[in-house]
Amino acid sequence: MRPPDRARDLDLRAPTVSFEATDGSPLDPASWQIELATDQSRPELQVQYLGTAPIDARLRLEVLLPAAVGEPHWLIPGLFYGANRDPGCVRIYPRYAPGPPDSASLTSDHWAFRADRAATPVVFGWTSSGGVALEVDATTSLGLSGLGFGAGRVWVSLPYREEPFSYVGRPHGVEPLAEVHRWQPGERHDVRLGLWQLAADHSYDHVLREIRARTAPPPVEPWVDLEEAAELTAYGLWKWHYRADPPVLIETALFDRELVGDLGQHGDRLAMHVAWVSGIPYAYALLRHGRRVANQEYVDAGTAVIDHITANLAPIGTFWGVWYAEHGWRQSWSPVDGGLHARTLAEATLFTVRALAAEPDHPAWRNAVVSNLEFVLSVQDAEGNFGSLYHQDSGKVLSWSGAAGLTWVATLAEAYQLLGDDRYLTAARRGATYYAGFVNDGTLCGAPEDVDLAPTSEDGYAAVISYIALHRVDPDPRWLALARTAADWMLTFRYTYDIQFEPHTLLAKYDFRTLGGDTASPSNQHLHNYGLICTTELTELAKLTGDDTYATAAVRHLRFGRQFVARHDGDFNARRGMVTERYFHTECFGPPGSILTLSHSWCVGMLLLAAEDALQLPTVDW
Structure with a gap:
């Protein structure tokens, strides 16, 4: 021809x-x-x-x-x-x-x-x-x-x-x-x-x-099983990221510990978001693991971090955005002065609800949950939009754009289940109806603080979590259909093949597999494990729909995430229990086949959270 x-x-x-x-x-x-x-x-x-x-x-x-x-x-x-x-x-x-x-x-x-x-x-x-x-x-x-x-x-x-x-x-x-x-x-x-x-x-x-x-290539063979993944990441979170005075989970810890003091502000990042890249979700995971294995040090550390965050609310009654060692509590990562990010606040409140459900004898945690939810009820507009950015002093909604407020749907639904306030369910339904347009049109965006209105894999996670949470307390077929549509969109970010790295790169030498990993976003082109946050929701969606696609996706992501967990000091030049934030799979930010040589609290904590979730689902072949 x-x-x-x-x-x-x-x-x-x-x-x-x-x-x-x-x-x-x-x-x-x-x-x-x-x-x-x-x-x-x-x-x-x-x-x-x-x-x-x-x-x-x-x-x-x-x-x-x-x-x-x-x-x-x-x-x-x-x-x-x-x-x-x-x-x-x-x-x-x-x-x-x-x-x-x-x-x-x-x-x-x-x-x-x-x-x-x-x-x-x-x-x-x-x-x-x-x-x-x-x-x-x-x-x-x-x-x-x-x-x-x-x-x-x-x-x-x-x-x-x-x-x-x-x-x-x-x-x-x-x-x-x-x-x-x-x-x-x-x-x-x-x-x-x-x-x-x-x-x-x-x-x-x-x-x-x-x-x-x-x-689809053969399944990824993870380095560690679930129990070992939980043991290693709990140790890594406590050893390298926990600081006791005040009790925080610092966001990053260098692999090379000899350089930490020499590099000053470029060494460990002595800061803690209240959720998202640090904070309450991972403190909750550490607390939960500590209870399961009877490790009081882990229990005390996780409890102390949640205590510290819930005891320090912004003037408007919500959580702050970030704690800094040199500045104390400050706004979110936003160029807008005084801005607090909706998704970060909602996620922090969501995991406080989960911690409170497991350990109800914490009145300060309950007060913080109620205070955050009273604020968000007060700003939800007539269409159901919760807004995306709030001023820390006045409470004014600084941005109504994007879908950063979607996580409030999950938070309100789970808070309704725990606290029984009908207003929470009403607001969750209105919010779910408003954000349905973003899900159905494939225009979800705005979940992470650092990429503004870019579409990201994290927007998909937030949507799946929210519509499954709402469906649990309000089993309307609409919410299940939206959860499924959101999951399908989320899975467009999930790698369906293995990249062939140059043979002398670190990822090639360790036989790193990209199958089941997620690219963060079109703006942040690196592979990450944040999708572990909805491990339970994907398996639940599979049962509700009879579609094993979603459970398979959860399994693949957890297998992907159990690579490059440092099994001992010196493993891939890291320290025991460390997990990197970035796997460089293409030409963006770093050379393909390399990794970012620091441990991030959310990467360690997310794997710990998912391992604990998966251990409660023994019928799945993880």
Whole structure:
């Protein structure tokens, strides 16, 4: 088959195939023989080089979207969602917008990325008339693949070339990363593709389920079992992150303990959020573990941290955002003066409710819960929105944008179950109804403090937790349907394959597997284990729906998370019980195949929390 003209209006039965040089300039297609078998669910592209001298080249296969008026909608799982960035978002990372590319604002009307940035190597594009999905293996015999879209089409490139520039974690574009393959005379390659014609409704889950079922590699073999994971992380949280005066869980602890004092403010981070990246959720996990194994030191430490946080409320009656060793209690990580972040406060209150349910003889904990909930009841608007940012002194809602307030739904539902106040259930229902639009439209955003209105995997966790919590006390089919939709969106961030790291990197040497890990967000492209927060909710969703997809996802994530737990001092140059925050799986923030050489309290604490949860679910094959 000769390559068709790239300008021709082609349908799914005749994709466009072209070749380009290192810099992206076109090459004469007459030097290649191409066969594309399309009479099957996975078309096979067969390419042979007919030239007489070696040549550096890249193959590109494009499929047109159905013609329609209006802006298209894009999806690359874990990497690109619609336009990918709200115009008001202060965090700068790739965004789709008509017009010429702008490196300073990272906006462009076309984008292409290396495939290891995607949780599943497939690119979706929709118009008002319909859509297309195009899949390729993340790595083929031609190298690391690429995924792209723009100008009414989607494409794969073999190997990859990023366009129009690359995002590597900086607030601007850099020179595009790219690879080419050196073709030898007579060389031949066969590449399997996935190709789907879609309805115009932006549905994607059936495609991802098919890919997961067909391509999932063998299960990850975790380094430690559940009991050992709990034992190690409880020790690590207490040993490296707990400080007794005042009782806090410091957010980061360096692997290299000899450098801590020398590096000053760049050593251990002597700060503690009330939740999210430290604080009450992990103090609760330590307390819970301590009770189970009869370790009084752990019980005392967990109790003391919760006591310290609940005894120090902001003027408006909520928790503060962060405690700093040099400053004391302060606002959240927000550029807005005096801002307290809704998701952080809601999560801190949620886990205080859970701690209180386990140990009710703590009046200060109960008072803090009630005080936080009285505040949030007072600010919920007529539509059900809880707001996303509050002023610490006046209580004024500083931002109504995004879905950061969604976690209040879970908090109110569990508080209703514990305390029996009907107002909590009423407010939870109203909030769940308001945030349903974000879930159904796939526009969840705003959960983490540090990426503003970016879509993140954490938004999915918050939604799953909230709708399952509400369904427990109000078994309305609406809440179960929303929990399922939220879980499907959340799982777009979950890796469905194993990245092939360079053989001399740390992750390759330790045989690190990416299957089941989550990319944090399109803005923060690294793998993390925060999805362990909804381990119980995913298994519960599987039982409620009869769909094992969700339990399988929980198992895979917990297996992923039980890699790189330091089993002894010196294990991967860490100390016993430490867990890193970041696994660098692609070219962003750090070189692929490396890790961030510090332990983070939330990463240690989240694994402890999930291990304790999983130990209560012995029927699941963890």
